Amino acid sequence: MAEAAENELNFLPLVHDIIKSIEKDSLDVNQKMTDFRNQLLKAREVIEKLPGTQYSRDDQLKQIDILKQQLANKTELLQKYKNLTVFDI
Amino acid sequence: MAQISTRQKFLSLIEDVEIVARELFELMSTPKGQQRADAPEQGELIQLLIKKDRDIKETLKLASEQGKVQVVIDELKAEVDKRDMDIKILQKNLKEAENILSAAIFQAKEKLTAIEQANNRKISSEELIRYAHRISASNAVAAPPTWAPGDPRRPYPTDFEMRSGCLAKLSDLPASTQTSQTQGTYTDSSSTRQSSLQMSDHMLQTQSSHHSTSSLSWQSSENTVSHLASGSHHLISDMRGHNKENEEVELMSSDSSSSSSSDE
Numbered sequence: 390m391a392e393a394a395e396n397e398l399n400f401l402p403l404v405h406d407i408i409k410s411i412e413k414d415s416l417d418v419n420q421k422m423t424d425f426r427n428q429l430l431k432a433r434e435v436i437e438k439l440p441g442t443q444y445s446r447d448d449q450l451k452q453i454d455i456l457k458q459q460l461a462n463k464t465e466l467l468q469k470y471k472n473l474t475v476f477d478i
Numbered sequence: 479m480a481q482i483s484t485r486q487k488f489l490s491l492i493e494d495v496e497i498v499a500r501e502l503f504e505l506m507s508t509p510k511g512q513q514r515a516d517a518p519e520q521g522e523l524i525q526l527l528i529k530k531d532r533d534i535k536e537t538l539k540l541a542s543e544q545g546k547v548q549v550v551i552d553e554l555k556a557e558v559d560k561r562d563m564d565i566k567i568l569q570k571n572l573k574e575a576e577n578i579l580s581a582a583i584f585q586a587k588e589k590l591t592a593i594e595q596a597n598n599r600k601i602s603s604e605e606l607i608r609y610a611h612r613i614s615a616s617n618a619v620a621a622p623p624t625w626a627p628g629d630p631r632r633p634y635p636t637d638f639e640m641r642s643g644c645l646a647k648l649s650d651l652p653a654s655t656q657t658s659q660t661q662g663t664y665t666d667s668s669s670t671r672q673s674s675l676q677m678s679d680h681m682l683q684t685q686s687s688h689h690s691t692s693s694l695s696w697q698s699s700e701n702t703v704s705h706l707a708s709g710s711h712h713l714i715s716d717m718r719g720h721n722k723e724n725e726e727v728e729l730m731s732s733d734s735s736s737s738s739s740s741d742e
Contacts, residue, residue: 394541398492398534404499404527411506422503429496436488439541441548445481446540449547456554463561470568 394435403428484541491537495530498523613639 403425410418436442441449482490502523505513613619617631625631640646 395535395538398488398538399531400495400499400534401527401531404502407499407503408506411503418507425499429492432492433489436485436492439485439488439545441544441551442484442488442541444544445483446544446547447481448483449544449551452551453547453554456551456558459558460554460561463558463565467561467564467568470572 394432394439397428397432397435400425400428400432484537484544487537488534488541491530491534495527495534498526498530502527 403421407418407421407425409415410421444452501518502520505517505520505523617625622629622631
């Protein structure tokens, strides 16, 4: 996913092409400008799909800590009840 | 203060790239003479673009790492959800056990009360067994399994047992007239049966002959009572004076037969 995004986020080659076209007064400048704008849109779409990017790194680490704590508590709770006398229902 | 997310950082960088690139394209397409006085240098804009590109690459690395962290987070979440499910199942089982136990406790309390009651009113086992034997040996409680019409064994309670039962107590009225009325009612209801007046007369004769011999068997007294009961009301009324004595004899005879059977 990140590799796919890397291609979409690589703007410099397109900018370079457009600069060269402007310098040459080429007719395909407008087309290249449109391509550039489309790539920006695609990049925005790809970013929306990148997993985990909806949080900052610190938020993710905090989330991991909270989840680990929850998991430990719940496992301990279950273990506590499993060690009690078994109910023969 | 909450940190901005990586996605927002990306979007901000893309917007920067778009703005800088547009500025650069405008600057390059505008002739030198017509450029604004405060227009930035092309080189600066290109450097800025390169810097933004570098920032995007770094942010991509960060996003890649965050993707791996997110996998860990998802696994942890799945594990926590699994624990939640286990806890819910456990809770459900505990609730079920609680219901069963509360029902069991309720029943146990009732049994304890019954035991306490039984302890307060103790009856000797011998007496109980003797009574059980008495009511069962004469087939008064239930007919024998092999009983068939014509079998002399009685598949019904003895007269003595009927008298000591609840029904007899209910109809235990002091006036003799009421007694005769009761018997009359019984006679009316029993008149629909197969018994006939002739049969009653015959049995009355038989009964008198039995009384004269004063050696009443258990069976004969019972038959007499039953046939008397099935006889007409008038006949019974006529015989009432005579029957009072007979009842006592019957009672004694059935009692003795019961006790004798219990001794077996």
